[in-house]
Amino acid sequence: MSNPKELQDLQAEAEALGRQLSTLEDTELDKLAASEERAAALQTAIAELEAVTAQRGAESQSLGKEADRAEEEIARLEADRELALKGVEAEPLALYTQLRGTKAGLAVAKVAGGSCGACGAELSAALARRQPLRPAD
Numbered sequence: 001m002s003n004p005k006e007l008q009d010l011q012a013e014a015e016a017l018g019r020q021l022s023t024l025e026d027t028e029l030d031k032l033a034a035s036e037e038r039a040a041a042l043q044t045a046i047a048e049l050e051a052v053t054a055q056r057g058a059e060s061q062s063l064g065k066e067a068d069r070a071e072e073e074i075a076r077l078e079a080d081r082e083l084a085l086k087g088v089e090a091e092p093l094a095l096y097t098q099l100r101g102t103k104a105g106l107a108v109a110k111v112a113g114g115s116c117g118a119c120g121a122e123l124s125a126a127l128a129r130r131q132p133l134r135p136a137d
């Protein structure tokens, strides 16, 4: 290493290697930062998915309970209906059954404030006075 030119070359080579190493380190750090960002984004997505899944589960459970209650209510109403039909005479029952078949399942409606409780149509004064409401002959 007595030759100054040789020493100079070695120093230049050492500097070049140093720059190369620095560039490599920067590239690796960039890759690391990018992968950490991706990992963080994935964690957020997983947390959101878990929250949505939990919410769906709760909603599904709540809807199931509501459906059970509705089915119980239907059974109760059908029992009430059977009971109510026992007190109805054959002729009005036949008319009721016939109307129910032609009026979209609704044969009778309450009158409230001079209007039809089903469709809201206003009753004529003459019709509103009729007690009880019977079909025209």
Ligand SMILES: [Zn+2]
Pocket (backbone or CB within 6 Å): 109, 116, 117, 118, 119, 120, 121
């Ligand atoms: Zn009506």
